[in-house]
Amino acid sequence: MVGLYIHIPFCKQKCFYCNFFSIKYEEDLANKYIDALIKHSLNFKGTALDSIYIGGGTPSILSSKQIERLLSCISDKFDMSKVFEFNFELNPESVTLEKLNILKNYKVNRLSIGLQATDDKVLSLLGRAHKFKNFCDIYTIVRQVGFNNISIDLICGIVDQTLEDWKNTLLKVLSFNSENLSLYPLSIEEDTIFFKNSIVICDDTQRDMYDFSVDLLEKNGYEHYEIANWAKSGKESFHNTNYWRNKEYIALGAGASGYLDRFRYKNISNIKKYIESINNGLDVQVEKEYINDKLYSFESIMLGLRLLKEGISIKYFNNDDYKNILEEYIKEKVLVKDNNVVKFAKGYEFFFNEIVSKFIK
Ligand SMILES: C[S@@+](CC[C@H](N)C(=O)[O-])C[C@H]1O[C@@H](n2cnc3c(N)ncnc32)[C@H](O)[C@@H]1O
Numbered sequence: 325m326v327g328l329y330i331h332i333p334f335c336k337q338k339c340f341y342c343n344f345f346s347i348k349y350e351e352d353l354a355n356k357y358i359d360a361l362i363k364h365s366l367n368f369k370g371t372a373l374d375s376i377y378i379g380g381g382t383p384s385i386l387s388s389k390q391i392e393r394l395l396s397c398i399s400d401k402f403d404m405s406k407v408f409e410f411n412f413e414l415n416p417e418s419v420t421l422e423k424l425n426i427l428k429n430y431k432v433n434r435l436s437i438g439l440q441a442t443d444d445k446v447l448s449l450l451g452r453a454h455k456f457k458n459f460c461d462i463y464t465i466v467r468q469v470g471f472n473n474i475s476i477d478l479i480c481g482i483v484d485q486t487l488e489d490w491k492n493t494l495l496k497v498l499s500f501n502s503e504n505l506s507l508y509p510l511s512i513e514e515d516t517i518f519f520k521n522s523i524v525i526c527d528d529t530q531r532d533m534y535d536f537s538v539d540l541l542e543k544n545g546y547e548h549y550e551i552a553n554w555a556k557s558g559k560e561s562f563h564n565t566n567y568w569r570n571k572e573y574i575a576l577g578a579g580a581s582g583y584l585d586r587f588r589y590k591n592i593s594n595i596k597k598y599i600e601s602i603n604n605g606l607d608v609q610v611e612k613e614y615i616n617d618k619l620y621s622f623e624s625i626m627l628g629l630r631l632l633k634e635g636i637s638i639k640y641f642n643n644d645d646y647k648n649i650l651e652e653y654i655k656e657k658v659l660v661k662d663n664n665v666v667k668f669a670k671g672y673e674f675f676f677n678e679i680v681s682k683f684i685k
């Protein structure tokens with residue numbers, strides 16, 4: 325069984341920090357895009373899925389009719405009988421009761437809501453299309469409709485944000501009692517407004533915010549199960565955890581990345597060309613790489629070490645280079661070995677990228 329990722333590359337507007345593949349929503353184009361997704365899914369007809377993630381972009385910007393058409397096609401084309409988790413991403417400005425009821429009818433059982441910040445000034449500085457009140461209103465409705473597995477996305481270390489501001493943000497967010505929290509320190513990516521405006525971030529402040537979050541979330545009943553994710557016990561994201569376990573998944577949609585039969589691939593990042601290619605029966609995979617054994621071990625380590633509770637089997641450190649680096653890190657108490665499982669030591673999580681980069685050879 326595999327997971328399925330579907331990319332919806334439409335948003336109301338472009339946030340100033342975001343370089344994910346998305347363009348402004350247009351109803352006509354979105355209709356054609358959904359037709360193409362449906363055609364594309366025929367390549368995988370009957371495949372048994374264990375998880376689905378509809379992400380973006382902004383999946384909730386699709387109209388009720390478009391969402392219904394997409395979800396009904398998925399349940400038609402795939403074997404859904406063993407789906408354990410069905411995720412859908414929401415942005416507060418585009419959620420309606422009608423859309424939520426459709427999601428519920430089609431057995432979506434996990435929602436990921438992009439909040440990012442609780443202060444309206446910070447939200448507008450980020451170029452977000454919603455206000456904090458929009459989020460509060462839709463959160464109440466989401467619970468009323470009966471969704472009991474909700475994740476909230478936040479960004480920390482935003483320009484002038486102080487540790488005190490961040491504490492207030494987190495305390496407000498904790499009051500919603502969501503099952504999962506994702507927390508990303510702001511990164512300045514190429515091709516964003518922040519990059520063009522030479523916005524700078526302060527690593528030390530981000531580190532203080534991250535460390536503070538680790539403490540506060542633990543005291544409030546959340547387990548830090550992945551570098552950027554905290555969940556109530558048993559509510560860890562199954563679909564995302566499978567990415568970190570280096571499991572395979574199908575990708576549908578423009579710009580979406582997939583991993584199947586030991587090949588990593590990426591679909592063309594151009595909506596019109598994606599639609600055209602699908603309609604003409606052409607291949608939409610533009611990047612395709614075979615993951616040989618060495619690469620497989622490396623990726624398993626990079627991904628598996630993100631899983632702070634689960635860790636990664638020592639069997640992946642199966643060459644002399646990896647063994648030496650591992651030994652060094654264990655000596656320095658950056659990594660710990662427990663029953664042939666290697667995990668990140670507490671207190672080093674913020675430096676994840678820097679630490680695992682040593683394994684790149
Ligand atoms: C691509 S977004 C999709 C979610 C949804 N469209 C939204 O805007 O809330 C996934 C998450 O990545 C995070 N993210 C995206 N760009 C980021 C950046 N430059 N720095 C930090 N976090 C970022 C945000 O928390 C965001 O919710």
Ligand code: SF4
Pocket residue numbers: 334335336337338339342343344346380381382415438
């Ligand atoms: S952060 Fe989300 S809503 Fe904003 S542009 Fe990126 S994908 Fe769209």
